Amino acid sequence: MSTISVTAPDGLPEVRAGDDLAALLAPVLAPLADGDVVVVTSKVVSKAEGRVVVGATREEALAGETDRVVARKGPTQIVRTHHGLVMAAAGIDASNVELGSIVLLPVDPDSSARALRARLLELTGANVGVVVTDTAGRAWREGQTDIAIGAAGLLVTEDFAGRVDGHGNELAVTAPAVADEIAGMAELAQGKLRGRPVAVVRGRADLVLPSGEDGSGAVALVRAEGADLFGFGAREAVVRAVAGDPADQAVFGTPASTEELLRALGAAVGTSTGTATAYGSGVEVRGSQEPALVVVLAFAHGWVVDGTFDGPTGRDRLRLRPSTP
Missing domain, CATH: 3.30.1330.100 (CofE-like)
Structure with missing residues (x-):
């Protein structure tokens, strides 16, 4: 017992x-x-x-306690703190403290x-x-x-x-x-x-x-950046992938496999992404009508452009490779 x-x-x-x-x-x-x-x-x-901070609101103190925003929904912000904790409003609290004061972690x-x-x-x-x-x-x-x-x-x-x-x-x-x-x-x-x-x-x-x-x-x-399957909220993940800031790459995690990237390219917009095939350790996309979308999908999967568009339309070929070996 x-x-x-x-x-x-x-x-x-x-x-x-x-x-x-x-x-x-x-x-x-x-x-x-x-x-x-x-x-x-x-x-x-x-x-x-x-x-304890007197005369400040949670909203006023939030930026100083935030490493990055994970998700927003209405007035609610889920953020990653400087400690690596993912919490609503960075754990800033206004309960069990004198009126007009807030408590930081x-x-x-x-x-x-x-x-x-x-x-x-x-x-x-x-x-x-x-x-x-x-x-x-x-x-x-x-x-x-x-x-x-x-x-x-x-x-x-x-x-x-x-x-x-x-x-x-x-x-x-x-x-x-x-x-x-x-x-x-x-x-x-x-x-x-x-x-x-x-x-x-x-x-x-x-x-x-x-x-x-x-x-x-x-x-x-605390899980390291990129080790969590939910490093961004659903909306934020879309926005950050479109923005393509290299500083966000770690949050999306280690590069996906070639097979996973090929499935994503096929599922996202069908034939408008062109024909994607594996070559060596990379992926080549030919005939894409949406090259910008291909780049966004690649970024979200930890891949980057490794080559240029060529041909008369300027978008006949695009080569991709994992961002890290």
Whole structure:
């Protein structure tokens, strides 16, 4: 039998810029034990680190917190932050803060988690893991849940690849994001309006690293640009492919195979793209009536022009190659 418990205590005072957050948390969380996981919302971490902005709106602060826009729909903007997180409005929040103020995410949530872990060890003598959380929506799902945006002293994923289940099936890519699971579990006890921004999860000491080993941090849960199948929203993907900015190439990912590009050319506009055939490591398109569209499709698939139009119409032949070998 396995038992995991979550305790979200009352009694934490209002946190302000410059406060020693660990010193405020230690008496509220006492007694801590080795192997506990302390889960704290990014809101109180940001407050202690002076990330509260007075007299500004989310819209005014959004540009400074945005690495790039992923998708827009009406007034909603989903952006990739400087941390690599993809979140609505860059995680900027106006709840649980004084009227007329907003709270930005911590500059480096993993660093915040490491500092908090070290200070809690100093104050309590307990070797704990630390998770810094924030609330996020999920693609294809209604509602929100808390996720780990910072972590220290904790395995953030478990790797089951290569193991065999009870039926003899070998697991291929199963890797539970346990830091996110802990964040969601803690939020169930904390609630949104109960004034409990911290919780202790007990029962997974196997995930907590030895003192002095902070681990990869929650940054390990962030997919690299181009590794996500949904680097842009549906509308933005069309616009960015048409614009063809080389800076966007990485977001579309590694070049598609020759076969995939040929299928796309055939499916997009039929015969108006001309006749596309493979040659060596490239693709040659002849007789296209829509050469600009061919270029857009190539860009969206990680391919670029490797040759010029020629012939009396100026669009008889176009050669394409992968943007990277």
